[in-house]
Amino acid sequence: MEPLYLDNSKASMFRTCRRKFLLSEVLDWKSNYGSTALRYGSTWHAILEGYYEHILIHGWADSANALAKGIEAGKIKWQKETEGKIYNDDYRTFDACCESFLRYLSFFAGDFEYVKIIGTEKKFECPVIPESLEEEAKLKLLPKIIFTGKIDLQLMMSDSYWIEDHKTTGNNIDTQAYRLNRSGQLIGYTYSSDKVFDYKVMGCLAGIHYISARKSTKTNEYGALSIDFRRVPMIFNSGDVKEWKRSFIDTCIDMVRCESDGSWVMNFDSCYQYGPCAYTKVCEQHRPLDETNFEGYHKEHWDVLDED
Numbered sequence: 001m002e003p004l005y006l007d008n009s010k011a012s013m014f015r016t017c018r019r020k021f022l023l024s025e026v027l028d029w030k031s032n033y034g035s036t037a038l039r040y041g042s043t044w045h046a047i048l049e050g051y052y053e054h055i056l057i058h059g060w061a062d063s064a065n066a067l068a069k070g071i072e073a074g075k076i077k078w079q080k081e082t083e084g085k086i087y088n089d090d091y092r093t094f095d096a097c098c099e100s101f102l103r104y105l106s107f108f109a110g111d112f113e114y115v116k117i118i119g120t121e122k123k124f125e126c127p128v129i130p131e132s133l134e135e136e137a138k139l140k141l142l143p144k145i146i147f148t149g150k151i152d153l154q155l156m157m158s159d160s161y162w163i164e165d166h167k168t169t170g171n172n173i174d175t176q177a178y179r180l181n182r183s184g185q186l187i188g189y190t191y192s193s194d195k196v197f198d199y200k201v202m203g204c205l206a207g208i209h210y211i212s213a214r215k216s217t218k219t220n221e222y223g224a225l226s227i228d229f230r231r232v233p234m235i236f237n238s239g240d241v242k243e244w245k246r247s248f249i250d251t252c253i254d255m256v257r258c259e260s261d262g263s264w265v266m267n268f269d270s271c272y273q274y275g276p277c278a279y280t281k282v283c284e285q286h287r288p289l290d291e292t293n294f295e296g297y298h299k300e301h302w303d304v305l306d307e308d
Helices: 008-016 018-026 036-058 060-082 094-107 133-139 173-180 184-196 238-261
Strands: 004-007 029-031 115-119 122-127 145-151 153-157 160-169 201-212 226-234 297-299
Touching: 004 008, 004 238, 008 018, 008 184, 008 238, 018 029, 018 238, 036 060, 036 094, 036 115, 036 160, 036 201, 060 094, 094 201, 094 226, 122 184, 133 238, 145 184, 145 238, 160 173, 160 184, 173 201, 173 226, 184 201, 184 238
Parallel strands: 004 145, 160 201
Antiparallel strands: 029 297, 115 153, 122 145, 153 160, 201 226
16 A cells, blocks of 8 residues: 555644545645635745744854845745735735744844754654554554654754744734644654654744734724734643554544545534635535536645645
8 A cells, every 4th residue: 555644734634624635635626715824824934944044054143144035035935825826815914924024033032142043944754653552453454654744943942952833823822822732733743853853852842923903994904913922832741642643543544444435524513613614615516526616726736745
């Protein structure tokens, strides 16, 4: 059997709704309408990648040029994410992203004193191997499982190694930090870290960037931006990692079964969880796939290992 490559985003989508996973990740149907939140988040990642990559090579002393490199990388990413998609624009603009970046540099102005950048974006492939009789019995029924992902930043702080994942949110920053304490992505990165790197990682840092703005009911314009940042340490114990692994393996078992049976059942509880799902118009036709109208969608494959 061919190995099963699976990252946290796809595993989470499968658990949310198997039908959505089929349409998006198996058949590669994507909506022509882009998400302003995802475009902003991708641009934010690109800005920080460009900035820290320059710091890694040239050091903190050349931070002015690093700033320029970050903005340049962000602009390229913004243009790429915008091309060929339709957006209902809001406060999450490229200018807002640049303003946030300048505030970020001010907020973490002291980093040069105690933070050492040792690596930027790193894609990884981590085989999921059995470490108990239960895991061995389950994995025996599956193809080789490869957990994949992309670690945003590697750094040394207080004489310890850390990996950081950049997050953007419009939700309350304290609530978001609390949710990430049980993040399958970050626990999975903890599981993979000692297999990916040649050093022991203390834990994960969730670098959270909050941005929001109120829309006037009178003018229909957005007001001043609310911007904040938080860098939250997440340290997971062996019990957390063990339970994450059990859950991940069970997800793989269900995924292989769905593929074998050709049965990808809708989860109606997710159709309008955060507004309408991108595939609501498709699913509500209740037609066989070869008779389904996919107007408003296009074919586009995405994989974390292919992402630039």
